[in-house]
Structure formats: structure tokens, C-alpha cells
Amino acid sequence: MPAFLDKLLHFATGIAIGVGFWWCLERYAKPAARTINPLVFLIMLIWGASGLFFFRKLGIPLLSGTFFYMAVPDWDIPLYEATGLRFLIHRSWLFHSVILPMGLLGGWFWLSQRQLQSVWQRTFTSLLRDTAIGLSVGMSAHLMWDALLSSTRRGFYIRGFGGATSYLWLVFNLAIGLGIPLLIAWSVRPTRQINQFDS
Secondary structure: OHHHHHHHHHHHHHHHHHHHHHHHHHHHHHHHHHHOOHHHHHHHHHHHHOOOOOOOOOOOOOOOOOOHHHOOHHHHHHHHHHHHHHHOOOOOOOEEEEOHHHHHHHHHHHHOOOOOHHHHHHHHHHEEEEHHHHHHHHHHHHHHHHHHHOOOOOOOOOOOOOHHHHHHHHHHHHHHHHHHHHHHHHHHOOOOOOOOOOO
């Protein structure tokens, strides 16, 4: 399959999964749908699923770098080329998983338990949560498309894992990558609007 078509299908899968995720928020977790920044969610969804600027290298020095052009799960390719570390060979367990967004959510959870004093701290904490949720859903969509595409070839695999273990890894990561963001969304409570007549 041509590389552009593959990226386009990753993008389409990401949008489809993202729309389904947002529909769940609107239906079952309205406070989260009103709280999570949809622009941040969309940007990170696309970055995780297909690469932010997957359609072309823009020629803008900072934004045309490999890490903007490629989906996050494919970052193991340039990292392996730069370092030669064997655990970074493409389809590595580190990048073909939701370990990275779960690490971000761990940072968000740690910060959210602290007494945040300033508006800047609270804004950063919310931004970290929304970034991690969008990235987790996007990377999950990327894994789904890889599994669907691989099923027509030699089967889905994670480098160094057997066939059955690769599929267990996939199912485990999809459950976490979509389940944890939904649990976080369901835990969001509506922010109380201060009425001007409250005493």
C-alpha cells in the first residue's frame, strides 16, 4: 500500500474512533464534554493516529520535522535510526502501546492531587489531561488500523513478541487506551456556576 494512502487511512480511523469517543462523552459524560478542550483533543488525536502534518512536509523548519510528520507510534523508526537501540526497531512494544499517554496521565493525576494555587498551574494540569486523553485515543486508533491492515497480510505483531502475545498486547493496550480516558471522563464533575445572587 502506498505510504500516503496508509497515512490517510490511519487518519480516517483516528477521526472515526475520535468521533465515537466524543459521542460517548456527549451521551454519558456531559461534564467532561464541556470540560475537555476539543481542539487539544483533536490535535493530539490526529498526532497519535496519523501524524500531525501527515499529508505533506510543510517546509516550515520547526513543523516539518519527522516527529510532526509521523504518527507517535511510528517514532520508533527515526529513533532506531538515530540510536541503533534494538528495542526501538519498528513496532516496538514501547511505541506500539499506550505507555506514553498513560505516563502523561500519571503526571496529570499526580499534579491534580496537589494544591494548585495559580490559574497557570490549573490550566497546565487541564492541558496535560486533555493532551494525554487525545493522544491515548489517537494511538489506540493507530493500533486498530495496524491490526486491521496486518490481518490481510502476515498478521499483527509486536517486535520480539509471538503472534498470540502480540494480539494480547494489542487487546490490553486498546482496553487501557480507551478505557482509562473514559473512566477519567466519567469522573469529571460539573463545575459549579457561581450565581450572582448566592450569598
